[in-house]
Amino acid sequence: MGFLERMLISAAPLAIASTGALFTELAGVLGIFTEGFMTAGAFFSWVIAVRTGSVFLGAASSAAAAAIAGWALARFVRKTGANPFIAGLAVNISAAGITDALSTVWFGTKGVLRSPEFIIPRPIHSVYFSWLAVIAAVIFIGHTPWGLRLRASGLSPGAAKERGIRPGLYWEAAWALSAFLAALAGAFLCYRVGSYTPGGVAGRGWISLAAVFLGFRHAGGVYIAALVFALAEMAGQNIQGIAGIPAAALLGHLNAGFPTALALLLYVVSQWTKKQKQIIMKRKK
Numbered sequence: 297m298g299f300l301e302r303m304l305i306s307a308a309p310l311a312i313a314s315t316g317a318l319f320t321e322l323a324g325v326l327g328i329f330t331e332g333f334m335t336a337g338a339f340f341s342w343v344i345a346v347r348t349g350s351v352f353l354g355a356a357s358s359a360a361a362a363a364i365a366g367w368a369l370a371r372f373v374r375k376t377g378a379n380p381f382i383a384g385l386a387v388n389i390s391a392a393g394i395t396d397a398l399s400t401v402w403f404g405t406k407g408v409l410r411s412p413e414f415i416i417p418r419p420i421h422s423v424y425f426s427w428l429a430v431i432a433a434v435i436f437i438g439h440t441p442w443g444l445r446l447r448a449s450g451l452s453p454g455a456a457k458e459r460g461i462r463p464g465l466y467w468e469a470a471w472a473l474s475a476f477l478a479a480l481a482g483a484f485l486c487y488r489v490g491s492y493t494p495g496g497v498a499g500r501g502w503i504s505l506a507a508v509f510l511g512f513r514h515a516g517g518v519y520i521a522a523l524v525f526a527l528a529e530m531a532g533q534n535i536q537g538i539a540g541i542p543a544a545a546l547l548g549h550l551n552a553g554f555p556t557a558l559a560l561l562l563y564v565v566s567q568w569t570k571k572q573k574q575i576i577m578k579r580k581k
Contacts, residue, residue: 301420305488307519307526308422309334309481313504314511314518315429316477321508322437323470324450324463328384329369330478331501332391333362337479338486338496339395343402345487346411355483359476366475370468388501396494409492422484426519429477433515446470478504509565 313330320327337358345354373383396406403409437443448456449463456463478501485500486492503525510524511517 301423303523303526303530304423304426305419306529307522308419308426309484309488310500310504310507310525311426311519311522312422312429312484313478313481313501314507314522315426315433315515316474316481317504317508318433318437318511318513318515318518319446319470320467320474321513322447322450323467324453325370325373325380325467325471326505326508327366327471327474327478328381328505329366329387329471329501330474330504331497331499332384332387332389333366333475333478334482334485334497334501335388335391335395337362337482339399339482339492341479341483342409342414342486342492346414349413349415351415351417351487355480355487358483359479362479363472363476367468367472369475370471374464374467392494399492399494406494408494410490414490416490417487419484419488422488425480425484426522430515430519437515 313334317327317330337355340358340361341351341354343354344357345351348354369383369387372378373380399406399409437446445456445461446466446469448459449461449466453463481500481504482497485496489496504522507518507521507525510521511519
């Protein structure tokens, strides 16, 4: 396997999750829950794939369930006025606990899950899907009326309502789509190694949020950011092999509190940016 192919395969799950996070950011409420749905997607896709013998069914069913959960979470937050950051963080924390508990009940261990019945699919498939997701996002966001309404909903909900747009519905749809893509990203991570490893997501959900901003909130830029992170991860692995330095340290995973702090910072930045744009729009009027 060549260097370029390895980099594309490494970047694919992150690009998929980042594309979903981009939709939530454009809708006005950044999806902090990405890490949790990636973890759940990795676990349940492996379990279903082993039980049914179909990796496609495992990935599709776990992603569909995540989409429903993402929609329900958005509806709950919108109707109750709950803090979306806290709600997303709760998903991340509970996902790890739930998967550990179910792993213990179903398989008698919290460790790595393997099965001779699991057939590892070709990793390059994740690359093709990441390209499809990014291209679809570019077309949808920039060249469809629904994409325009999504951005209008996130930029100025009040103005969107005056034009007959229902921002809440676009927010819920964005969270559902983001959860769907996050679960798929987790499934691709799991399928790449052929087993479920607790902690295998390794903070990629948090990094996907950073990729949204490093990619300047554009689908193409987000994909480039994912490639940059993949390159950094590969460089870290090489350094780890040579000098024994943990690759995770280079990506900010060494400190367990750093991802949460990063997510909080990104959430604050996204809300501040949205308010500044709203102020500018009001001044122009």
